[in-house]
Amino acid sequence: VYLKSNWFNAERLDRSLSLASLGYAMAAPAALLVLCSTPLGSPGGRVTAMTVATFLIATAAAFVPFFFSGIAISAVLTRSRLPVGRIYGVDLVGAAMGCLLVLGGLELIDAPSLVLLCAAFGALAALSYARRHGSSRLKKACLGTFLVLAATVPLNSNTLDGIRPIAVKGRMEKPQIVLLERWNSYSRVVVDKLQMRPPQYWGPSPRAPMDPTPQAWMRIDGDAGTAVRQYNTPGDIEHLRYDVTNVAYFLRPPGQACIIGVGGGRDIQSGLLFGHRVTGIDVNRIFINLLQTVFRDFAGVGNSDRVTLIADEARSYLA
Numbered sequence: 001v002y003l004k005s006n007w008f009n010a011e012r013l014d015r016s017l018s019l020a021s022l023g024y025a026m027a028a029p030a031a032l033l034v035l036c037s038t039p040l041g042s043p044g045g046r047v048t049a050m051t052v053a054t055f056l057i058a059t060a061a062a063f064v065p066f067f068f069s070g071i072a073i074s075a076v077l078t079r080s081r082l083p084v085g086r087i088y089g090v091d092l093v094g095a096a097m098g099c100l101l102v103l104g105g106l107e108l109i110d111a112p113s114l115v116l117l118c119a120a121f122g123a124l125a126a127l128s129y130a131r132r133h134g135s136s137r138l139k140k141a142c143l144g145t146f147l148v149l150a151a152t153v154p155l156n157s158n159t160l161d162g163i164r165p166i167a168v169k170g171r172m173e174k175p176q177i178v179l180l181e182r183w184n185s186y187s188r189v190v191v192d193k194l195q196m197r198p199p200q201y202w203g204p205s206p207r208a209p210m211d212p213t214p215q216a217w218m219r220i221d222g223d224a225g226t227a228v229r230q231y232n233t234p235g236d237i238e239h240l241r242y243d244v245t246n247v248a249y250f251l252r253p254p255g256q257a258c259i260i261g262v263g264g265g266r267d268i269q270s271g272l273l274f275g276h277r278v279t280g281i282d283v284n285r286i287f288i289n290l291l292q293t294v295f296r297d298f299a300g301v302g303n304s305d306r307v308t309l310i311a312d313e314a315r316s317y318l319a
Helices: 013-037 049-079 084-108 111-133 136-157 234-242 244-251 266-273 285-292 314-318
Strands: 178-183 188-192 195-197 213-220 224-229 256-260 277-282 307-311
Touching (some): 234 266, 277 285
Antiparallel strands (some): 213 224
16 A cells, blocks of 8 residues: 555545455455365474475465455555544444454354355445446446355355365364364364264273264364264163263262263263253353254253253353
8 A cells, every 4th residue: 555555546546445355355265265275284293394385375375365455444544535533433343343243153154154254245345445436347346246255155154065174183074974063253063973883981991881872973173072972761871880980970979960061961961870960061052052952852961851051151150
C-alpha cells in the first residue's frame, strides 16, 4: 500500500480494494488445500530437510491470504476519506464478529468449511467494492466467486470426502474407516467405524478376558484416543473388572462416582458395572452429545437412569 500508493488514490481505491478482497477469497481455499495436503512433523520428532521443507510450504501457503486481506484493511484505514474513528470502529466490530464466528461456526460446521465461509465473505466484500467503481467483468468475477464458495460450504460440511486433513500429527488418516467427524473450538474428534477387537485396557490383570468385543475408536486431535464399547447387558463390560484403573470401585462399595472427562464413556460404564450412580462431566460438549445421541443405545450410558451427563468445566461445576 505504501510502495504502490498510486493504486490506492481516490479514483482507483474501490477497484484496488475489490481486487485485494477477491485475491483473499481465491487464496484462502488454495491455502486450505495446501495445508490439508501437507503432512507436518515426522515420526519420532526428528528434524530433517523434508520436515523443514513442509513447514516452509505450510507457512508460505498460510501467508498468502493474509497478504491480500492485509492490503485491503491497510488501504481502507489509510486511504479512505471516511472519518477514521468510524472506519476503525467498524474494523474492531468486524474483528469481534470474526472471533464469535469461530466459536459459533465450529459448533455447526468443520474447520475447513469455515475457512471456505470466510473466503466467501471476502468475495462478498470484493463485490461490494466492485459495485461502486468496477468493470462489469470484475463484478461478474466477484459474484461468481462468491456463489461458488457459498455453495461449496454446505457441500463440503456434509461429506467426509471433501477437503479434510490427510495427515494429522504425523499420521496418515484413512477416510474409509471413519464413521463421523465433529469439530468445535476445543478439538476435532474423529470416530472410526465399529470393529470387533480385544477389549482396550490401561492396566489389565493376567486373567483379563481378551475375547473380541464391538468397539469404536475415538481420536481427539489426531493423537489422544478413547474407545466406545458396547453396553447392552452387564456381560458386555464384565472385562472392565480386570483393569487396575478400576481398583477404587473395589475399595469403595456402591455409592456415587464422578467422572471428569467422559471420553467414550468407558469410565462411566465401569462405575455402572460396580453399582454406582455416576455423574459424568466433560468440558468438551462433543463427547456428551455423542453419548446422548449417536451412541446412546450402543454405549448404554446416555439412556441409563443412573447416569447424569454434564457439559461443563468440572471444577466450576463441582464447586
